[in-house]
Amino acid sequence: MMPLTPMPTEPLVEMRGLKTHFHTDDGVVKAVEGVDLDIYPNRTLCVLGESGCGKSIMARSIMRIVDAPGRIVEGSIQYRSAEGSIVDLAKVRHGSRQLRQIRGQDIAMIFQEPMSSLGPIQKIGQQIAETISLHRDVSRKEAKEIAIEMLDKVGIPRPRERFESYPFELSGGMRQRAMIAMALSCQPRLLIADEPTTALDVTTQAQILDLIAELKEEFEMGVMLITHDLGVVAQVAEDVAVMYMGKVVEKGDVYSIFERPQHPYTRALLESVPKIGGEKRDRLPAIRGMVPHPLARPTGCTFRTRCDHFMPGICDVNEPAMVDIGDSQAACFLHLEKTHD
């Protein structure tokens, strides 16, 4: 068993009651609806949850890059700077110097779809070198060398030549790695990685995850990793948060979540994982039903429409609050009942 890194006392980021909504013509899409979450230095927090549950929008809220018509409507994102001062990222002004400085230098993000952050018409090496020049005090020549070194670190073969490649000349996974190189080149204090390895084969994935883990330890970097791959979560996470319809429904350390999942949604997720060499089944178990329409959020617990433990008169009346259960926390009435007994 890997020893857990001792919990540092002060989180890098504290989100409290964060709400990010999209005001559309049809109504308000509550993409993030009251998230409380902490990210610690030198720890990896993995965020799990069904497609569309708000993981990327939460991440983009921290970076303050939510596209219109979306905006943060409530809550705070307290960021602790290297000097120890605290900045509420939910409140800093768009386009302010403070925000620009934090973004890219203190906090870097790797995006789910690489083409959305690599410009198509500029060579990848130059894009990385420019980011480095922008945030680090180095000459152009040094920036280029650092960029090449980073390309090498993320496992791009012949990095000196690939420096000259355009994004379209790279395979999907290489583009992803170029973007990772760009994000890591400024040695951020917090790395937000949105599905960083989805497009990568297992050996390259292992290499990237190793690199992130290495930098995490070397620079005490905090990592928030969004992924669907429970194998990856099991391999790299210290902490895990499970989201459903814009809310965190369960959080805890990786062992508690995998071995003693408390929320029915977490359990269902763990059961849907296809395993190599597992018994051959014709059909994979999927959670029944569909995620409700974002404009028609169920009353009470949002998961109740798909939950096998639905208790009429309870789950559809009130929203369950987060309660402590052992080393983790979950928002489910099954556990509230128990604590009342």
Next chain:
Amino acid sequence: MTEPVIEVRGLNKHFNIGGGFFSKPNDVVRAVDNISFDVMRGESFGIVGESGSGKTTLGRCMMQIIKPSSGSVKFHGTDLVGADQKTLRQIWQAIRMVFQDPQSSLNPRLRVIDLIGQSISKAEGLKGAALADRVSELLTKVGLRPEFLHRYPNAFSGGQRQRLGIARALATNPEVIIADEAVSALDVSIQAQTLNLLKDLQEQYALTYIFVAHDLAVVEHFCDRIAVMYLGQIVELSTTTDLFQNPKHPYTRALLEAVPIPDPRARKPRRLKGEAIPIVASKGCRFSPRCPHATDMCRETVPTTRKIDGADVLCHYAGDI
């Protein structure tokens, strides 16, 4: 066995990456290097392999979205290489591709109804409410709400966009679907739902899938046969059961060993070292620089594909190691 739907013979695609200051002007990436295989009607044919090994290029060459350097790709006996635009347009209704990067393959200025409906209205002349019904039905099939009909792609999450790509591929009732990492951005539950849907459709319509994916557990579950690619070549081609129970190529073994296990108490030490170098000397086996079993013979002599217990393997020592 049933008849092949697709026959690929000696397919090549080479890219020049000259022009860089440091590279020699005639450096060539052999993204697809002399690849041959058949895909049978109603089967799911998996393609796995390291990033940059040529999977996407192979798919695009089969579709003629990029022109192969040489070789042939036959669909029911018709060679697509060198076929005219009219033939290709017909073929593109029958063979559909789901692209790896949904962001760049979905036109951001089209609403979902047009994005998915266009090809239906072209093929079947459906319009208005009938078209909307069909598109809604497709959306429901891939687990998206029919109310999303009038949204633009950027109002969707990554996984939702990926499902738009799948819905679009299903729109014209194709015979073959080339799915390039089509379920990789989906969470496990929706992934399960989508794979179940693809299986159901396969049973109903004898659909054929060419399924590129990096998640080996998914490939194991979904595919009948699997081709493992390394630097543009197929290094092992075998039935799924065989490949997972008795992998013969050292690279296949390395891949299987690298799969992350969903158990935090089974954290692994690190695995396959080194990296794939896409520009290769013509000498020896391409995997030899990273292979734990490599001998002088491997470094000197190019291996040829051999049949070992029913599998096609590109390795001098497969069967003995």
